[in-house]
Amino acid sequence: MIESRGATGGRPGGSSQKNGGKPRGGGRVDPRLREPTWRSAFIRALIAAGIFVAVMLALKGNPVSVALTGVILLGLYTPFGFYTDRFFYRRRMAKLGQQDRTKK
Template sequence: MAQTKRRRTKHRGNAAGMVETRGRTGRKPTDKDRKPEQKGGRGGKANRFDTPPTWRGAINRALLAVVFFALLVILLFKLPIANALGVSAFMLLLYIPLGYYTDLWLYRRRMRQKGQEPAK
């Protein structure tokens, strides 16, 4: 039979009544022991709009969007697969420059907000 009661973890209280957390409770880690901080200031993930857009990124995003578009056209509008692929190819040609120039606009806007000059 499976165990029904959950085992409680023990807290380590000291003489002053303070509860110490699990893990390293001994000496403070030295600079060598600590992990190096990530690039980006506060250790968070770097913002996507801090790097200039690329055509490769726009193509990848457009391909992903076109796959979903083709599936929706086939399933919702019940178009034959050949017709859906033709419409999807046209949408791919539309999505690529649209995605690139939208990213370029967002990148330039972000650089203006940060007070930096956008990279060419």
């Protein structure tokens, strides 16, 4: 007969001392409830501009003009994406009745 060991972790569903009292599962926050950052806007803009450049190069575009257009798009997409995210974040926070952390 083989017996299995009992639970060796902390209380089920509770918090343990190891993770500083955070809930199990990483305590992930809904991404829509996080404040927008310039970094996230830049990464999204980089991906969009990269896809644009790849498609245009596949269509046999001039590599120099395609690369220049990609850099211009990166410069336009970044602030546009940030301010769009911030608009929707503020609207969502107002709808939830929470205080906006971005206003000073």
